[in-house]
Amino acid sequence: MLPEFQEINAGVERIADNDPSFEAVVNKHPELVAAQYEWHVGPTGSVATRDQFHDLGIATYIMPADCDTKDNATGGDGTRTAAFSIDSIYKGITELASIFDVKEAGKTLVSDLESREKSAIIEAKNLDLPDELSAVFWFSSPDGSADPYVAGRLGAPGYMMDKLGIRNVIQSDEEWPVVGWESIARSDPDIIVVARMDRRRYAADSVEAKLDFLHHDPVAREMSAVKNDRIIEMDAHAMSATMRTIFGLETLVDALSTLSFER
Numbered sequence: 001m002l003p004e005f006q007e008i009n010a011g012v013e014r015i016a017d018n019d020p021s022f023e024a025v026v027n028k029h030p031e032l033v034a035a036q037y038e039w040h041v042g043p044t045g046s047v048a049t050r051d052q053f054h055d056l057g058i059a060t061y062i063m064p065a066d067c068d069t070k071d072n073a074t075g076g077d078g079t080r081t082a083a084f085s086i087d088s089i090y091k092g093i094t095e096l097a098s099i100f101d102v103k104e105a106g107k108t109l110v111s112d113l114e115s116r117e118k119s120a121i122i123e124a125k126n127l128d129l130p131d132e133l134s135a136v137f138w139f140s141s142p143d144g145s146a147d148p149y150v151a152g153r154l155g156a157p158g159y160m161m162d163k164l165g166i167r168n169v170i171q172s173d174e175e176w177p178v179v180g181w182e183s184i185a186r187s188d189p190d191i192i193v194v195a196r197m198d199r200r201r202y203a204a205d206s207v208e209a210k211l212d213f214l215h216h217d218p219v220a221r222e223m224s225a226v227k228n229d230r231i232i233e234m235d236a237h238a239m240s241a242t243m244r245t246i247f248g249l250e251t252l253v254d255a256l257s258t259l260s261f262e263r
Contacts, residue, residue: 018201022048026056034061034096036242038072061099063092065241069154070175077175080154083162086117089243113246117163120249124164127253130261134167135191136184137239139176141204144213148204149176150184156238156245157193160252166191185219190261192225193252197236207233230259 001009015024019040025033025047033053035041041050041060050060066072068091069082090110097106137151151157152172161168169187170179194210204210214220214231225231232255238248 018199019046022052026053026058030058032059032061032099034063036063036240037066038062039066039077042072044073061096063242064088064095065092065156074174077149079174080152081173083154084156084159084241086113086159086245088241089113089245093243109243113243117246117249120246120253121163124253124256127257129165129256130190131165132167133165133191133261134169134187134189135161135193136169136187136189137193137195137234138210139195139236139239140197140202140210141213143203144209145217146204147178147180148184150179151175151239152177156241156248159245160249163249164252164256181217181219185223188224190225191230191232191256191259192223193232193234193239195236195239196233199236228260230261232256 013028015028033041035047039045040047041053041062043049050062053060065084065088066078068088069084070078070080072078090113093110093113094103094106097103097109137157139149139151141148150170151168152170152174153168154173155175158168160166169184169189170177172179192214194207194214196207197205199205204213211231214223214226220226232252234248234251235244238244238251
């Protein structure tokens with residue numbers, strides 16, 4: 001939760017810590033169910049299908065960033081059929097603003113995000129980063145030593161890296177493929193970006209667990225990014241295709257300005 005919304009959020013009823021049941025949602029008698037991910041409300045939704053809600057006269061809305069240029073029928077977190085575009089975020093904001101009859105607020109938010117995106121890209125260009133800079137984005141792992149969920153090339157992290165001229169060492173089209181540490185170590189990324197989250201579903205959800213692994217695993221600790229302390233923490237929501245992706249872009253640029261890339 002962003003600090004500026006914590007007070008408002010404190011007054012919002014929490015239905016579940018993770019995925020709510022279909023019954024728990026329906027019992028609140030909503031007119032609209034809006035979801036960030038089709039994984040929650042979709043053909044195989046963990047909460048329900050859209051038809052289940054529609055049969056009860058409840059409208060549904062899924063953010064375009066998880067639908068446009070993405071096939072969620074492939075299992076897991078889905079596969080990108082084309083690169084994520086930040087325009088899908090602006091599209092979602094505009095549509096939600098229209099649904100809730102706050103169009104001007106939507107326009108203001110989109111304008112602010114567009115300005116921040118432009119400023120971050122300009123700032124990155126001024127850093128004069130090395131050519132062929134590479135990175136991997138690590139979201140989590142089921143347990144401390146398991147192969148990690150890392151960002152594929154076409155999702156939100158791919159967008160950030162593309163904007164900053166950084167090469168993703170992971171070339172999968174899957175949103176969050178599982179890749180072995182031996183394979184990642186052979187690619188030897190210059191930067192490792194680790195997700196910071198409040199969730200504690202998996203053993204490697206916490207930043208502390210990720211850092212402990214990177215510094216003590218016999219394979220991971222030999223990577224250049226670990227040896228040279230080029231590990232960047234980023235809000236997990238910013239790694240997903242959400243409006244926080246712009247915040248993630250800013251985080252990445254700010255962190256890059258503090259790192260040394262002498263080779």
